[in-house]
Amino acid sequence: MSSPSRVRAALVDHSLPIPRPGSDVSERSSAGSQRQSDGTGEVDSAPYPPALADAEIVGLGEATHGTRECFRHKARLIQWLVADCGFRTVGFEAGAAAATALDAFVRADPVDDAPDSPESSLAELDMWQWQTESVRDLLTxxxxxxxGRPAEEQVxxxxxxxxxxxxxAAPLGSYFERVDPDTTxxxxxxxVSNTTVPDDEAERERTLDDVAAAAATLTDRVEANREAYQRRSSPEAWRRARHFCRVIEQATEWARVRHQQPGPHPEGMAARDRFMAENALWALERDSGSGVAxxxxxxxxxxGTFDDGTVxxxxxxxxxxLSAELGDGYRPVGVxxxxxxxxxVGAESGDLGTFSVGEPAERSATAAFxxxxxxxxxxxxxxxxxxERLSDWLGEPRRTRCVGSVFDPTADEGVGYARTxxxxxxxxxxxxxxxxxxRATGEP
Structure with missing residues (x-):
């Protein structure tokens, strides 16, 4: 069995020290942009592995949805993937429709009525997880x-x-107003646009059947009028509208699956991640550069699986x-x-708050790190x-920090860790x- 000192020495040998961000993304952006326009592409001196540069999709994880240092490091890594590696797509764990506001902002798109500030674009998400100064500064x-870049070279x-x-229905309706107003x-x-998912099981099934049929009708209309719609908009706008029809179908199926049982359950989460992977691959197909962050x-x-101790x-x-589809083209980075x-969000209160944890659990990977x-x-x-110094140590599942959107500070020590x-x-x-x-946007 590997001793702690032997494990520590081996970890050092296989680790790249990453400088702590000395400034926010926004404070580096002017200099970084100038270097890009000069053709050097350098963002900062942080070393990153070539395998990430060669990937088609780089999955950038986080141990919590509320760690500032993680967000700042991820923002800097995205800068590097964009400026040095030619990535031209950034994907977020956020709704496909709501995220159109982020896309419109970073492209300053007059057709999509771009928000005039990163804060207003993030407000469209209605997700506290991303309404932070780190994500705001990345969008900026x-x-x-x-x-100044042509559309095909923009992120x-x-x-x-x-x-x-x-x-x-909101972004899809905006598209129909441009190309075929009668459809709205x-x-x-x-x-689709007037649907709410009922609590009653029988009524819910009828409603979701109606929405699924409506989504199929809209899909057929978009497909049948492809040439005319593209003339009135663009091929890219048509592809996005077609994708929103598919997202309606996904959301309908997901609603059907996750309401089959009360509360969260494995089938509901599996369906969600299946559709998230599908949407990430769709984004990769649309990418005009080298890949997706x-x-x-x-x-x-x-x-693998979630391995986080939840149901x-x-x-x-x-x-x-994504790994099954892309092989080595997918590179996941955990945190x-x-x-x-x-x-x-507090498990009991339901309110967003700040929580603290002390030293990591003994014999956890976190403690070794x-x-x-x-x-x-x-x-x-x-x-x-x-x-070989790590063969025993890495040969069995190890615990690392893992907190989702909700945290229970009164739970046993094992809660808040994944074993993987x-x-x-x-x-x-x-x-x-x-x-x-x-830090939430707007905080001093």
């Missing part, structure tokens, strides 16, 4: 990067997550489906942290898995010595 940087932003079946008054469009929770980006722990994750504070002096660092798990086969789940792991809460 992307907008500056896009300025696009897409949401890969699901929503209520009616939510995609059709029975099919009204059936995909921002989501560790539980979604990792290969859906055995559900197949988005990352497993862990030693101790500190983060934002989450915390013993490495050079944190923050990026651990190459592929290389580490071939090191690290090399099988992630290619790299970013370890942060400390977590501090994300």
């Amino acid at each position: 940087w992307l907008r500056r990067f896009n300025r 696009r932003v897409h949401g890969v997550d699901l929503s209520a079946p009616s939510t995609p 008054g059709s029975d099919a469009f009204r059936a 995909l921002w989501a929770h560790d539980s979604h980006v990792g290969r 859906w722990a055995d559900a197949t994750a988005m990352g497993e489906r 862990d942290f030693g101790q500190g504070s983060f934002r989450a 915390a013993g490495v002096d050079d944190a923050p660092f990026l651990l190459d798990l592929d290389a580490a898995a071939t090191d 086969d690290l090399p099988a789940t992630f290619d790299y792991l970013l370890f942060l010595p400390e977590s501090t809460p994300t």
Whole structure:
């Protein structure tokens, strides 16, 4: 069995020290943009592995949805993927329809009535997780990067997550107003846009059947009028409208599955991640550059199953489906942290708050990572898995921090950790010595 000191030495050998962000994304953006226009493409001096540059999709995880250091490091990594590696798509764990506001902002798109500020674009998401200064500053940087570039060289932003079946009706309706206004008054469009999912099972099934039929009708209309619609808009706008029809179908099926049982359950989460993977692959097909940087929770980006101790722990994750489709073209990066504070929704109160955790659990991977002096660092798990000093240690599932949107500070110590086969789940792991809460936009 490997001793702690032997494990620590091996971890050091397979880790890349990552400089702490010395400034926010916005503070680096002007200099970074100038270097890009000069053709050097350099954003900062942080070292990142070539395997990430060569990927088709890089999954960027997070141990919590509320750790500021994680968000800042991910923003910087996205800058590098965009400026140095030619990535032209950023995907978020956010609804596909609502995220159109982010895309319109970073492209300053007059056709899509672009929001005039990153804050207003983030407000469209209605998600506290992303309404932070780190994401705001990243969007600002992307907008500056896009300025003056032709449309085919600009970075696009897409949401890969699901929503209520009616939510995609808003951007789809805006498209129909441009190309075929009569469609917005059709029975099919009204059936989608006016839908709420009933609590009564029989009524819910009837409603979802009606929405599914309406979505099929809208899909047929978009397909049948492809040439005319593209003349009145653009091929890209048509493809996005076609995708929104598909998102309605996804949301309808997801609503049907997740209401089959009371409360969260494995089938509901598995369906969600199946559709998230489908949407990420759609974004990759549309990408005009070298790949997609995909921002989501560790539980979604990792290969295999969730392994997080929840009722859906055995559900197949988005990352497993992307890996099955892309092989080495998919590179997931997990995140862990030693101790500190983060934002989450309290399990009992239901309110958004700040929670703190102390030193990591004994014999957890987190504790071993915390013993490495050079944190923050990026651990190459592929290389580490071939090191005989780590063969025993990495040969069994290990615990790393894992907190979703909801946190129960009164739960047992095991809650707040995932137990997973690290090399099988992630290619790299970013370890942060400390977590501090994300800062909401508008906070001083």
